Amino acid sequence: MQQTRTRAASQTKFLLEESQLPRRWYNIRPDLPTAPQPVLHPGTGQPVGPDDLAPLFPMELIGQEVSEEPEIAIPEEVLELYSLWRPTPLYRARRLSEAVGTRSRIFYKYEGVSPPGSHKPNTAVAQAYYNKQEGRTRLSTETGAGQWGSALAFACKLIGLECKVYMVKVSYEQKPNRRSMIQAWGAEIVPSPSEDTQSGRAIRAEHPDSPGSLGIAISEAVEDAAGRDDTAYSLGSVLNHVLLHQTVIGQEALAQMELAGAFPDVVIGCVGGGSNFAGLAFPFLREKIAGREIDVLACEPTACPTLTRGLFAYDFGDTSKLTPLVAMHTLGHDFVPAPIHAGGLRYHGVAPLISQLVRDGLIRAEAYLQNDVFASAVLFAGSEGILPAPEAAHAIHGTLQVAKAADEAGEERTILFNLSGHGHFDMGAYDSYFAGKLEDVALDEDEMNRALRAIEGLPSPA
Ligand SMILES: Cc1ncc(COP(=O)(O)O)c(C=O)c1O
DSSP states (O other): OHHHHHHHHHOSEEOOOGGGSOSEEEOOGGGOSSOOOOOBOTTTOSBOOHHHHTTTSOHHHHHHHHOOOSEEEOOHHHHHHHTTTOSOOEEEOHHHHHHHTOSSEEEEEEOTTSTTSBSTHHHHHHHHHHHHHTTOOEEEEEESSSHHHHHHHHHHHHHTOEEEEEEEHHHHHHOHHHHHHHHHTTOEEEEESOSSSHHHHHHHHHOTTOOOOHHHHHHHHHHHHHTOTTEEEOOSSSSHHHHHHTTHHHHHHHHHHHHTTOOOSEEEEEOSSSHHHHHHHHHHHHHHHTTOOOEEEEEEETTSOHHHHSEEEEEESSTTSOSOEEEEEESOTTOOOOOOSOGGGOOSOOOHHHHHHHHTTSOEEEEEOHHHHHHHHHHHHHHHOOOBOHHHHHHHHHHHHHHHHHHHTTOOOEEEEEEOBBOTTOHHHHHHHHTTOOOOOOOOHHHHHHHHGGGTTSOOOO
16 A cells, blocks of 8 residues: 555556546536526527427437436447547646646646547547437537647548538638648538638628637538538537536546545636536536535636636627527627637637536636746646647646645645647747747727627526
8 A cells, every 4th residue: 555655656647547438427417506597599588498409419419418417328439439549648747846846746637649639529529429320411610729620520530420610710820730630531621700601701791801709600600500401510618518528537537636646626727618627627526516625727818708707697609699598607799809829718608517617606717818828838848748739728827826826825735737738730829929929918898898798688697
């Protein structure tokens, strides 16, 4: 026992066998202290039923969206695909801790080992699988940074579906190699706003230079799916079923922390729509709701401060108001965030489940400037070796803030964060950082108030 503990204390990587892959997803809904607000029909303002969502999603995913089962079995075929890269490693960040001289113990779960390079295929393969089961032959989706588009293209290729990706224009231009990767997996890709949909054409007519946003790209992908029987829409974040599929991350991390003989005082992730954060944090929040003390921190950019400054309100998930209304923290559905390099964090809303947990005081949030985030990314690359995605670097920066505060208070904490992806396709962003060309953007109060006017008149959450 003593020997095992000593070994764990000097170990760097904590690995699980393929046979230890979680066989069930964890559903946080039945454990929530406050029941989630109903999803409302955009036309009637009444709660939506399964039939309203059937043109966009397969029935199994609609069921998972509202399921009160505490766990949902992962289909064998999905497990088989997961085994291409899962279980993912958990690292003890010894060299990072030494580099900053902290007394705290830092661990990170690394999701960048998947073929597309992030956590996103955890839900992409599940969504492609259920769609194929129910007879769809084609999926449409949006992508910001390109990680989600790559993940869905990868999943569709392996499962045998066609795929069309609407990629936010600014990212399409910043990341030509993500584009090629999506094409290599056989998907069609266009910059959004595009000429291929009514929503895209309307935005281009009004704002010919629009850099695009996730909200706009979602409108295009939803319109595409709604107009074709063979096509379903696939979303890479925000929805309950997406967060559910990501919980393999936290379940593995719980087992790996046990191997390390440790349990986190603090759990940290970056938040765009919220899926990687939820994936790591929800299995730990189950422990927190049951009474264990854990500080759970969500990290976001100051350019798109949804959790730290947005309102908890009913809003549309997209710019053209095609999606149902959900109660979430939002900056307003027509808000177009500044073109910062963490493209995956440029979303006006955030997952309703995370919003509710923030409202209930179980999760707290902080926002950071991009130059500070890149400084932490470079420090991490120089000590741990992995070059992080700019999105994931927000979680690294949050971790270093927590460790610094603990050192100043004379405390020693155990910190676990999610390194949601690598940054090998983000070198343009690193180039700009090294050239001193990255602009620090904090959302202007007037612009925020303007954008929030878009939700005036919508129903209010209970
Ligand atoms: C590496 C990485 N991390 C995080 C995110 C943010 O998404 P989410 O909040 O759903 O995890 C993205 C989105 O594209 C991403 O590519």
